[in-house]
Amino acid sequence: MTIRNNKFIKAGLTLSAAGLMFLANDTEASASSNWAPRTVLEIEEDINEAKANSDEDETLEYTFQWGDTLWGVSQATDVSVDKLVKVNDIDNRSLIQVGNTVYLSKDSSVISVEKEEDVVSYDVSTDDVKETETPDEVKEAKKEKQAAAEKAAAEKA
Missing domain, CATH: 1.20.5 (Single alpha-helices involved in coiled-coils or other helix-helix interfaces)
Structure with a gap:
């Protein structure tokens, strides 16, 4: 039984x-x-548009969008996936935070990322990624972004 x-x-x-x-x-x-991945061409178009809207001496600002993949951003910026993972503190290569902003130097040798309220910069010109001093242009871009956000918030109120 x-x-x-x-x-x-x-x-x-x-x-x-x-x-x-x-x-x-x-x-x-x-x-x-x-969810559908964005193509490298779509990401490159956004980056080229950002370049066209910026001065020659400014750094390039790119914000991760819905559908971006690390591989696509890597191909569009000529920065390896491993370096993007390292500077963005990404635990899972398959998941990136939409809305995170990276700042690329003109020669793509320095990447700066927003971490909480600060901006941290990394020298990615060699295989060994090292933290470095944040360029003045990135600090200025961050200040302008904060001022625009504060202005937009004040206009809503």
């Missing part, structure tokens, strides 16, 4: 687990179907 009960319990657990897996996979698929 107990052997028969054990078989029913095992069968019930197996069916329950299969049902949960079926539901979990269905939910996962529907959530991911809304």
Whole structure:
């Protein structure tokens, strides 16, 4: 009698687990179907537009957008994925924070990233990424961005 009960319990657990897996996979698929990666060309167009709207001596400011991938940004900026991972403190290469802003020097040798309220810069001209002094142009761009945000907030109020 107990052997028969054990078989029913095992069968019930197996069916329950299969049902949960079926539901979990269905939910996962529907959530991911809304996301589509942006192409390198789309990212390059945004970067080129930012370059066109900036002075020659300014650094390039790029904000990660929905659909960006590290590989796409890497291809568009000529900065390796490994270096982007390091300077942005990314634990999972598949996930990047939309809205994070990076500042690239004209020669792409220095990348600056916003970390909380500060901007931290890294020399990426060699294989070994090292923290370096933040260029004045990046500090100025950060100040301008903060001033614009404060102005927009004041206008809403």
